[in-house]
Amino acid sequence: MYPQEFLYTKEHEWIRVDEEIGTIGITDYAQKELGDIVYVEVAKPGEHVAANESLGTVESVKAVSEIFSPVSGEVSAVNAKLQNNPEMLNTDPHGGAWLIQVRLSDRSEIEKLMTADEYEAYIQKEK
Amino acid sequence: MRYLPNSDSDRAAMLKATGRSSVEEFFDRIPEEVRLQGRLNLPGPLSEPEILEFFRQAASRSTREYVSLLGAGAYRHYVPAAVNALLSRGEFFTAYTPYQAEIAQGTLQAMFEFQTLMTQLTGMEVGNASLYDGSTATTEAVLMAMRVTRRQRVLLARTLHPEYGEVLRTYVRQQGTEIQQIPHEASGQLDLAGLEAALNAETAAVVVQSPNFFGTLERTAKIAGTVHRSGALLIVTIAEPLSLALVKPPREADIVCGEAQSFGVGVAFGGPYVGFLTAKEKFLRQMPGRLVGQTVDRDGRRGFVLTLATREQHIRREKATSNICTNQSLCALAVTIYLSLMGKNGLRKLAEQNLAKAHYAARQLAAIPGVAMPFGGPHFNEFVVRTPCDAEELLADLQKQKIIGGLNLARFYPELRNHLLVCVTETVSREAIERTVEVFRRAAGLESEAESNGAGAEFAGCRTAGGA
Numbered sequence: 218m219y220p221q222e223f224l225y226t227k228e229h230e231w232i233r234v235d236e237e238i239g240t241i242g243i244t245d246y247a248q249k250e251l252g253d254i255v256y257v258e259v260a261k262p263g264e265h266v267a268a269n270e271s272l273g274t275v276e277s278v279k280a281v282s283e284i285f286s287p288v289s290g291e292v293s294a295v296n297a298k299l300q301n302n303p304e305m306l307n308t309d310p311h312g313g314a315w316l317i318q319v320r321l322s323d324r325s326e327i328e329k330l331m332t333a334d335e336y337e338a339y340i341q342k343e344k
Numbered sequence: 345m346r347y348l349p350n351s352d353s354d355r356a357a358m359l360k361a362t363g364r365s366s367v368e369e370f371f372d373r374i375p376e377e378v379r380l381q382g383r384l385n386l387p388g389p390l391s392e393p394e395i396l397e398f399f400r401q402a403a404s405r406s407t408r409e410y411v412s413l414l415g416a417g418a419y420r421h422y423v424p425a426a427v428n429a430l431l432s433r434g435e436f437f438t439a440y441t442p443y444q445a446e447i448a449q450g451t452l453q454a455m456f457e458f459q460t461l462m463t464q465l466t467g468m469e470v471g472n473a474s475l476y477d478g479s480t481a482t483t484e485a486v487l488m489a490m491r492v493t494r495r496q497r498v499l500l501a502r503t504l505h506p507e508y509g510e511v512l513r514t515y516v517r518q519q520g521t522e523i524q525q526i527p528h529e530a531s532g533q534l535d536l537a538g539l540e541a542a543l544n545a546e547t548a549a550v551v552v553q554s555p556n557f558f559g560t561l562e563r564t565a566k567i568a569g570t571v572h573r574s575g576a577l578l579i580v581t582i583a584e585p586l587s588l589a590l591v592k593p594p595r596e597a598d599i600v601c602g603e604a605q606s607f608g609v610g611v612a613f614g615g616p617y618v619g620f621l622t623a624k625e626k627f628l629r630q631m632p633g634r635l636v637g638q639t640v641d642r643d644g645r646r647g648f649v650l651t652l653a654t655r656e657q658h659i660r661r662e663k664a665t666s667n668i669c670t671n672q673s674l675c676a677l678a679v680t681i682y683l684s685l686m687g688k689n690g691l692r693k694l695a696e697q698n699l700a701k702a703h704y705a706a707r708q709l710a711a712i713p714g715v716a717m718p719f720g721g722p723h724f725n726e727f728v729v730r731t732p733c734d735a736e737e738l739l740a741d742l743q744k745q746k747i748i749g750g751l752n753l754a755r756f757y758p759e760l761r762n763h764l765l766v767c768v769t770e771t772v773s774r775e776a777i778e779r780t781v782e783v784f785r786r787a788a789g790l791e792s793e794a795e796s797n798g799a800g801a802e803f804a805g806c807r808t809a810g811g812a
Contacts, residue, residue, distance in 0.1 A: 256629060261494075274663075276629075281654045283663070 218245065218337070220311055224287065224327055225336035231311065232287040234327055239288050242315040243275065243306065246340050251277040254306040257299040259284070259317045260292050266319060268326050273316065275306065288326045290319040411776040412748045415726045415767025416557070417478065417505050417583045418617075419606045421694075422771055427608045427681050436677055445650045451673065452648035456636040458620075458676040461683045465585060466600035467593030468622035473634040474676035475669060478603025479511035481619030482551060482581045484632040484666055485599045486512055488623070489549035489577040490521070491630045491665070497522045497546040499576075501534050503556035505583055506756040512551075515668075526550075532560035532719025532728070534567060543574040553581040553602075554594065557756075558765065559726030560719055561591060568596035585620075587724040589695035599623045608682025609675050618675035629655065632666030694770060698725035701777065702768040708781045709766075714788040718763065726767040728753065728760070732788035735762040741783050747776065749783075 223231040229247035233240045248254065259273030266272040266286040273284050295317050299305060305314040321327075331339060355367065364370060371379055390398065412420050430436075435450055445452060459471040475481040482505075486498055498516075500509050502525045513523065524542055527535045534552055543550070550571045554562035564580055571578040580594040582602035594600055601621040605611070609618055623631060629652065637651035657664035686694065702725040710717045714732030731738045735752045742749035750766040757763075768777065 258629070264494075276654055279654070281660050281663070 219333040221333045223311070223333060224330035225333065225339075226285065226287045226330060227339065228285045229340075230284060230287055232327070232330065234321065234324075237321050237324075238293060239290070239319045239321050239327075240315050241272070241284075241287060241317050241319060243284065243310055244336070245310050246343075248307050248310045251275060251279065251282060253278050254303045257303045257306065257316065259295050262292050262294060264292050266290065266292060266317075268323075275303075284316065286319065287330055288319060288321050288323070290322040292317055293320045294318040407748065410746045410748050411772055411780075412611075413742075413750045413766045413768060413772065413780065414748050415559075415584065415769075416751045416765050417507070417603060418611050419584055419586070419725075419767065419769060420611050420771050421586070421606055421769055423608050423610045423678075424682070424685055426685055427678050430681050431674065431678055436674065446647070449648055452636050452650070454677050454680055455634070455673065456638060456648050457684075458680045459622075459636060461680060462604070462620045463622050465588040465593065466582070466620075466622045467595035468597075468600050469625040470628050470631065470635075471620065471622035472631055472671075473636055474604075474671040474673065474679075475601075475619030475621055475633055476672060477615070477617035477619045478505070478581065478583050478601075478605075479508040479619075480668070480670075481601040481603070481621045482508045482579070483512045483515045484619075484669060485579045485581070485601045485621055485623075486549055486551060487515070487666065488599060488621075488627065488630050488632060489579060492577060492627055493548045493575065495546050495548035495576070496520060497524070497544070498548055499524050499526050499539070499542050499550045501526050501528070501550075501552045501556060501562075503528050503532065503534065503558055503560070504551055504553045504581060505557050508553075508581065522546075528556075528558075530719070531721035532556070532558045533562055533721045536563075536566065536570065539567065540570055543571065543576060545575065547574055547576040549577045549579050549599075551579045551581060553583060554591075555582075555584055555587055555724045555726060557583075558719055558721075558728045559723040559767070560721035561587075561723065564594040565596045568594075584724065584726065586691070586695050586698060589691040590699060591724065598627065604676075604679045608678040608685075616672060616675050618672040618679060620676075628652070630665060633669040634671055695724075697770045698768070701725070701770065701772060701774075702727065704774075705766070705768045705772075705777045705780070708777065709784055712781070712784050712788050712790065715784055718760075725769055726765065729764050729766055731762045731764055732784065733762070735764055738764070738783070738787050741787060742780065745779055745783055747780055747783070749780070 223233050225231050225244065229244045231242050231244050254275055254277045256276035260266055266289065268287065268289045269285055271283045272286040274281050275284060296315050299314060455473040459473060462471040463469060475484055490496060498521060500523060526538050526542055529535045539550065552562050552564065552567055554564055556562055568578045577598040579599045579601065580597040582588065582600065584606055585602060585604055586606045599621065601619065603617055604620050605617045609616065621631065635651050637649050639647055639649055641647045653659065655665045657667045683691065706717060706727050709715050709729050712732065716730040717727065718730055719728055735754065739749045739752065750764040753760040753763040753765055
């Protein structure tokens with residue numbers, strides 16, 4: 218279920234790190250908890266995000282939720298497809314519905330994140 | 345809302361249930377020195393006839409029989425009897441949205457129609473279900489623009505209602521917002537070169553009022569072009585929305601907001617007022633306050649819902665789009681009834697009457713030697729005149745004639761000594777305008793028009809030397 222090549226946060230975001238670029242999204246568990254997602258708003262390319270701070274919001278029919286960045290760095294790209302198709306977050310959260318790409322400023326931050334196995338154990342406890 | 349009495353025995357029962365010995369005990373967490381000692385300084389209860397007598401006397405001291413030339417953000421227009429008759433229906437008695445909002449389809453429909461009417465007037469695409477007043481609507485528009493642009497700098501026209509600017513400053517005092525004022529040109533309109541020079545890549549919004557505080561209409565299309573080149577949003581504030589029945593709506597703006605008191609909400613001791621906020625649809629999710637949407641139920645029937653409530657304070661707490669976005673449902677309802685009653689043609693005719701009367705008064709006043717119209721820009725029902733003598737003395741002379749002569753602008757603009765802001769709505773008769781002109785003529789040291797052929801004319805000029 219949860220890709221081995223991703224790292225995870227307690228706030229239910231995932232990150233895939235390729236060289237200095239981290240691709241960030243929300244987990245399948247997060248999208249199920251949120252319900253039907255109707256709107257996504259994230260930081261713009263060139264802006265800086267900080268680890269554990271908000272990089273944007275995801276709005277579902279139930280609530281508007283903050284997305285917390287797993288790492289610090291400069292936003293290098295955002296997923297434009299989500300503007301008009303926010304429901305992709307419900308259908309493909311680990312693939313096509315990534316949210317944002319960040320140029321990592323401190324690689325050591327990823328050591329604090331959970332592996333797929335750790336995350337699965339964590340959400341078992343959450344349930 | 346029901347009146348729930350709070351008698352001695354009720355209080356005793358509640359104290360017993362909560363295990364407290366006195367009401368004061370509930371407040372013991374509040375430091376003693378800031379707690380009210382003793383009772384409120386209010387007169388004791390009155391009987392019904394005493395209350396009626398109290399208000400009868402208060403009403404007799406009021407200015408009902410006075411002619412008012414006072415505008416400056418509060419406009420005296422005739423309120424048709426149907427407005428209050430419909431407003432008093434029991435279904436509308438509470439100004440609050442019921443907690444299960446959709447159960448009150450009538451209330452939601454009234455709000456939806458208010459939103460629709462306001463967007464039709466302003467030329468915008470979406471509108472909210474009202475805000476507290478014109479000043480908070482303007483402030484919320486600025487906060488909205490800062491969220492949209494993620495910038496912190498705001499430019500305010502010096503001709504924005506000064507109290508609207510004050511409310512904005514109060515809101516943003518603790519959040520590092522930079523506010524700069526843009527002066528006006530000789531015409532009374534925004535200084536376009538000054539605007540261009542003040543804009544930069546940190547500017548979130550430019551706030552321009554039209555008609556502005558001097559009553560002068562702004563060149564909003566031109567201003568919008570300049571503002572948008574810097575990536576900022578243009579907020580147009582409208583304190584006298586009746587002007588929109590004649591003036592082209594400021595479609596080029598991003599947010600159009602203001603005060604709707606002119607539409608069926610009379611002027612009373614400082615309120616209530618009713619703010620409105622309309623915008624381009626792309627900014628919908630950053631709009632403050634309640635929004636009512638139209639939808640269909642599962643049987644395909646039209647229905648109304650509160651929409652985008654996930655951004656509101658009861659769900660999003662401190663991250664909400666606004667935490668001080670009180671709406672004014674009852675006043676918004678008055679606006680909706682008023683506008684429906686007037687209709688497109690009625691509103692236009694009323695606006696034409698205002699325009700004609702105000703321009704007639706301005707021409708008559710400007711023809712008096714010593715009286716000047718300092719600003720040449722086009723105006724609707726309000727304008728500035730330089731008085732031929734001390735403005736306060738002239739106001740006192742007018743008051744003796746039961747005319748409230750306007751606003752002494754020196755209160756907000758020290759450089760405009762002896763300038764009055766004069767508003768002429770449909771409630772001011774031609775006879776009242778002529779009486780006003782007469783007082784101005786005497787103040788200018790001219791003999792009265794009526795007496796000019798007789799021998800009894802005497803000098804009735806200023807008691808003190810005047811001029812600006």
